[in-house]
Amino acid sequence: xxxxxxxNDWKERLNIVYSTNPDYQYQTEQEEEEPDTPxxxxxxxxVQLDRRNRGGKTVTLVTGFIGTDEDLKxxxxxLKSKCGVGGSAKDGEIIVQGxxxxxxxDLLKQEGFTQTK
Numbered sequence: 001x002x003x004x005x006x007x008n009d010w011k012e013r014l015n016i017v018y019s020t021n022p023d024y025q026y027q028t029e030q031e032e033e034e035p036d037t038p039x040x041x042x043x044x045x046x047v048q049l050d051r052r053n054r055g056g057k058t059v060t061l062v063t064g065f066i067g068t069d070e071d072l073k074x075x076x077x078x079l080k081s082k083c084g085v086g087g088s089a090k091d092g093e094i095i096v097q098g099x100x101x102x103x104x105x106d107l108l109k110q111e112g113f114t115q116t117k
Contacts, residue, residue, distance in 0.1 A: 037067025040112035060101050062094040
């Protein structure tokens, strides 16, 4: 009878055809770990207004965030809810619809982000 182990999942070794060695260990690719999010005081965020490629609409753009996607989305959700508008948070930047530059800077300072421009 064959031994069933946790590491012997067929989905993890789809690209392996066959091995006659019973002691062979399948090598799986390790996922890259996202960097830990540094404390808010160490983040260097840049807040600016942007109109490019947005059909003439003005958005407030927050760039320079370093950390996990979950933390970025949480910060984006906080800013969007406090401003009462929509937007998105992806690829290290937060987009808040509308001209809320000063309000976003004030909210970031309340959250402990000291180095905002």
